[in-house]
Amino acid sequence: MKSNEFNQQAVSIRLAQCAKSFANGTRALQPLDLAIHPGETLVLLGPSGCGKTTTLRMIAGLEFPDQGGRVFFGDEDVTALPIEKRGVGMVFQNYALFPNMSVGENIAYGMKIRGIPAGERIERVERLLEMVHLQGLSQRRVDQLSGGQKQRVALARALAMEPRVLLLDEPLTALDAKLREAVRSDLNKLLRSLGITAIYVTHDQGEAMALGDRIVVMERGKISQIGTPQEIYYHPANDFVADFIGAMNRVEGIVAGNRLQLPTGSLPLADNGRNEVVQGQPAWALFRPEDVQVIDITEADAHCVRGRLINTFFLGDRTRFEIEIGVERAVIAETSKRGWWEAGQQIAIRVLPEALVKMAPRTDKEAA
Numbered sequence: 001m002k003s004n005e006f007n008q009q010a011v012s013i014r015l016a017q018c019a020k021s022f023a024n025g026t027r028a029l030q031p032l033d034l035a036i037h038p039g040e041t042l043v044l045l046g047p048s049g050c051g052k053t054t055t056l057r058m059i060a061g062l063e064f065p066d067q068g069g070r071v072f073f074g075d076e077d078v079t080a081l082p083i084e085k086r087g088v089g090m091v092f093q094n095y096a097l098f099p100n101m102s103v104g105e106n107i108a109y110g111m112k113i114r115g116i117p118a119g120e121r122i123e124r125v126e127r128l129l130e131m132v133h134l135q136g137l138s139q140r141r142v143d144q145l146s147g148g149q150k151q152r153v154a155l156a157r158a159l160a161m162e163p164r165v166l167l168l169d170e171p172l173t174a175l176d177a178k179l180r181e182a183v184r185s186d187l188n189k190l191l192r193s194l195g196i197t198a199i200y201v202t203h204d205q206g207e208a209m210a211l212g213d214r215i216v217v218m219e220r221g222k223i224s225q226i227g228t229p230q231e232i233y234y235h236p237a238n239d240f241v242a243d244f245i246g247a248m249n250r251v252e253g254i255v256a257g258n259r260l261q262l263p264t265g266s267l268p269l270a271d272n273g274r275n276e277v278v279q280g281q282p283a284w285a286l287f288r289p290e291d292v293q294v295i296d297i298t299e300a301d302a303h304c305v306r307g308r309l310i311n312t313f314f315l316g317d318r319t320r321f322e323i324e325i326g327v328e329r330a331v332i333a334e335t336s337k338r339g340w341w342e343a344g345q346q347i348a349i350r351v352l353p354e355a356l357v358k359m360a361p362r363t364d365k366e367a368a
């Protein structure tokens with residue numbers, strides 16, 4: 001089995017039939033089964049109110065599942081154990097540091113309570129500061145730190161007790177975009193090198209993709225899909241996941257031979273074995289904006305779809321185009337190519353068969 005930075009064996013976590021209702025009658029979680037591998041970083045991702053924090057707090061021992069739910073760390077049933085007996089470290093969105101203490105005192109606080117001798121405390125604080133790239137700041141008051149530095153102190157403090165499990169609830173939300181990316185990258189390296197079992201809550205899909213070994217997509221108190229970032233992105237299990245993760249184009253046509261016929265051209269059928277479509281019947285094609293090739297109308301051929309550019313957005317590293325192709329929704333294309341077309345212009349698009357995420361039959365009800 002994997003052992004982590006603290007020379008512990010990384011622990012697995014299992015939730016069995018964990019539902020959660022609150023006193024006011026809110027059913028925050030439907031009965032949930034979830035197995036977290038030792039040493040993995042699992043991301044809980046989903047829209048506001050879907051139950052991410054509640055799930056995390058149940059793992060922490062800050063909430064308890066409804067009757068019948070069980071929480072296991074390895075083989076140990078921890079369902080009835082409070083947070084201080086579970087060996088978890090937590091990091092919150094708002095840091096929750098002691099403002100009147102120095103960086104070092106904040107990190108050492110828990111160790112002091114536990115009676116760890118001063119010499120060892122100082123040594124551990126130094127090692128943790130190095131780990132989170134804050135060497136030399138031990139004496140600094142925390143109210144004299146930047147947001148990113150505070151978040152690193154919070155992380156060091158959570159790790160100081162050598163937890164079996166690290167729990168993070170939207171820890172980067174308070175940071176600005178640039179800093180977020182920097183701290184995210186450090187956190188990613190740190191989580192890999194620690195080898196500790198970690199659960200990370202976010203509603204930011206970019207963060208989820210960057211940090212998660214696996215992602216759990218949640219919707220209204222239920223698990224919608226569990227998988228690696230690639231599985232979730234390229235093979236969304238349902239419409240909710242397809243639309244929540246990244247942007248997704250969805251166009252409707254009629255299946256004709258090995259193509260999907262649209263009013264102004266055709267798309268190839270997907271070649272990933274996921275075609276459940278029927279010849280001559282209506283079907284949906286799902287594909288990502290970055291997989292749409294935008295082509296000058298003068299170069300359009302029989303395998304293109306023709307349309308009219310209705311909007312362009314220059315985003316710096318790429319440009320987003322909205323293209324009207326005579327179906328209900330406009331197609332979104334994103335490209336880093338330095339071509340430029342003006343709104344109102346005729347244009348063509350092409351999508352390769354391997355880039356089609358899914359094709360699905362369009363029911364009579366939808367078609368009506």
Ligand SMILES: Nc1ncnc2c1ncn2[C@@H]1O[C@H](COP(=O)(O)OP(=O)(O)OP(=O)(O)O)[C@@H](O)[C@H]1O
Nearest residue numbers: 022024026028047048049050051052053054055203
């Ligand atoms: N203590 C509580 N009492 C009553 N209802 C609660 C309590 N805590 C959470 N809820 C409700 O449970 C549901 C899930 O809340 P939770 O905090 O787990 O969502 P979340 O996914 O973390 O959302 P966010 O992204 O906004 O943080 C919500 O409907 C919320 O209003």
Ligand SMILES: [Mg+2]
Nearest residue numbers: 052053054169
């Ligand atoms: Mg939350």
